[in-house]
Amino acid sequence: MKKKLLNLLFVLALLGVLIVPVSAAETPEVVIFHTGDVHGFFAAEDGVIGHDVIAAELELSKAETPASFLVDTGDATQGNFFVNSNLGEAAIDIMNAAGYDAMALGNHDLDFEWSRVLDFAALADFPLLTQSSVIDSDTAIEPGVIIERGGYKVGFFGITTPETKQISNGGFDRSFGTLDELIEYSTQTAANLRAQGAELVICLSHMGVFPASGDASFGTSYDLSSGAEGIDLIIDGHSHTPLDEIINKDGEIPIASAGSNGEFLGVVEFYDEGGVLKPRAYSLTKDSLAGTAPDASVTAVIDKWLQAEEAAGGEIVANNPVALEHDETTVRTRETPIGNLIADALRESAGAEVALLNGGNINAPLPEGAVTRGQINDILPYSNQMLLAAVTGSVLREALEHSVSVYPQAQGGFMQVSGLKFIFDPAKPAGERILYIEVGGKRLEDTREYTLTTNDFIASGGDGYTMLTGPFESAQIVGTDMAGILASYISAHPEGLDMEIEGRIVMDDKVPGSDNVIIIGIYVVGGLSLAALIWIFIKKKSVK
Numbered sequence: 001m002k003k004k005l006l007n008l009l010f011v012l013a014l015l016g017v018l019i020v021p022v023s024a025a026e027t028p029e030v031v032i033f034h035t036g037d038v039h040g041f042f043a044a045e046d047g048v049i050g051h052d053v054i055a056a057e058l059e060l061s062k063a064e065t066p067a068s069f070l071v072d073t074g075d076a077t078q079g080n081f082f083v084n085s086n087l088g089e090a091a092i093d094i095m096n097a098a099g100y101d102a103m104a105l106g107n108h109d110l111d112f113e114w115s116r117v118l119d120f121a122a123l124a125d126f127p128l129l130t131q132s133s134v135i136d137s138d139t140a141i142e143p144g145v146i147i148e149r150g151g152y153k154v155g156f157f158g159i160t161t162p163e164t165k166q167i168s169n170g171g172f173d174r175s176f177g178t179l180d181e182l183i184e185y186s187t188q189t190a191a192n193l194r195a196q197g198a199e200l201v202i203c204l205s206h207m208g209v210f211p212a213s214g215d216a217s218f219g220t221s222y223d224l225s226s227g228a229e230g231i232d233l234i235i236d237g238h239s240h241t242p243l244d245e246i247i248n249k250d251g252e253i254p255i256a257s258a259g260s261n262g263e264f265l266g267v268v269e270f271y272d273e274g275g276v277l278k279p280r281a282y283s284l285t286k287d288s289l290a291g292t293a294p295d296a297s298v299t300a301v302i303d304k305w306l307q308a309e310e311a312a313g314g315e316i317v318a319n320n321p322v323a324l325e326h327d328e329t330t331v332r333t334r335e336t337p338i339g340n341l342i343a344d345a346l347r348e349s350a351g352a353e354v355a356l357l358n359g360g361n362i363n364a365p366l367p368e369g370a371v372t373r374g375q376i377n378d379i380l381p382y383s384n385q386m387l388l389a390a391v392t393g394s395v396l397r398e399a400l401e402h403s404v405s406v407y408p409q410a411q412g413g414f415m416q417v418s419g420l421k422f423i424f425d426p427a428k429p430a431g432e433r434i435l436y437i438e439v440g441g442k443r444l445e446d447t448r449e450y451t452l453t454t455n456d457f458i459a460s461g462g463d464g465y466t467m468l469t470g471p472f473e474s475a476q477i478v479g480t481d482m483a484g485i486l487a488s489y490i491s492a493h494p495e496g497l498d499m500e501i502e503g504r505i506v507m508d509d510k511v512p513g514s515d516n517v518i519i520i521g522i523y524v525v526g527g528l529s530l531a532a533l534i535w536i537f538i539k540k541k542s543v544k
Helices: 002-025 051-064 089-098 114-123 179-195 221-227 296-313 337-350 373-379 393-403 482-491 514-543
Strands: 030-035 068-072 102-104 144-149 152-160 200-206 233-236 255-257 265-273 276-284 316-320 354-358 369-372 386-392 415-418 420-424 434-439 449-455 476-479 505-507
Touching: 030 051, 030 152, 030 200, 030 233, 051 068, 051 089, 051 296, 068 144, 068 200, 089 114, 089 296, 102 152, 102 200, 144 179, 152 179, 179 200, 179 221, 200 221, 221 233, 221 255, 233 265, 255 265, 296 373, 316 373, 316 482, 337 354, 337 386, 337 415, 337 449, 337 476, 337 482, 354 393, 369 373, 373 482, 386 393, 393 415, 393 420, 393 434, 393 449, 415 420, 476 482
Parallel strands: 030 068, 068 102, 152 200, 200 233, 233 255, 354 449, 420 505
Antiparallel strands: 030 265, 144 152, 265 276, 316 369, 354 415, 386 449, 386 476, 420 434
């Protein structure tokens, strides 16, 4: 009996020895919390976690794993009225309070011009990262950084999509490099960080995991994953793609992503597996973090900016009888009621024959009832001027060709229109898809000039509309507040704006009346054939 007891104690002791290492092995060595494409959603609300909870979760992790970090992949400073009303300052202030360690620049972080990016760098307690070609001589922005914490040195560097040169005001005069150059640059930057002692190298990539504009030449994080070397992890932003787990293909760099609009907190945990740090990833949501008490100091900072938002945006500016929905994909692929409404408002305000509004400019639904300034600004968040210029019909045709060039792929440059109707055939090659255009009820004349209003972003060649830059060089400014124009238009129609799909943009394979033309053609050919037969018959008779 005594021997059996001793044997049992020995087995239990052995198990105890075994249990301790297994338990220890399940404690991560390094934890990376990450957000991306927050677009101003820092305060807790339906579906939104709240950065006071994110800050608290970071501190809980540091207690268990000292080498815990919080980073962002860009597009934090622009999006809703909460940040737009203060040109992004609220975002940086809250991120400072939450304890961010680094942030890559996203394309929308450049929307307030490059000078504002330099302001962000001065305000931030953490480095703003992007490729060195973008930085040029502005040393306030950094290509990469090494942070030592909890016994580990972790290197971070940032990549901003080359698409920024076409879609953000602050990117027009910056150099972002080609995809091949970025792959080579990422490999070299990773090697440089290793040489400086980094044990982990993480790329904060605002590239997206699919081409956001439909143009694959700009590249994606998948391209970096398969082409670059020496990187342990790519954390992706730009395409708003939430990934529940890490993308980890053999021979490629693993990718993680945390979606958008503050709805997800991405977590990547690195475990020691035979002396090598290996990542595991997952996402946290508002529901899964319900048990985490918010950090009171961060809550106070958020509340300060919420009060400022209420003061700036709480004014009721219109009473809207009819709610209009918004869907990001729909406004970037087809005619929509909300697109028709806004384009009509802009055309009427400018006194133009035609208005073009890029679908990517529309960002929220129009609610029914009392509408506040903040809600209108959420619909049209970009600080664009409206311009008016004369363009020929051929230039207008070229612009519409560009609008549908990547259909059915959604792109921010897809135009919502007013004052014109057009038909396009998506089966035809890009550049040859427009079959028919009419302006003011009459067929477009290529040589005639038409007055066109659009925003300064498009007029400057944004979203690839380079054909408009010439005509708009001497454009007239007809509005500096698109949101205000929309509010005034709604207020001027108290009877309601029952906007519907009107056939302004039609997908078809024939021009209007083409069926009639074919029928008439058949009759004409048939009549001529019959006349020819009669003539031959008469001729033969006369010969006889």
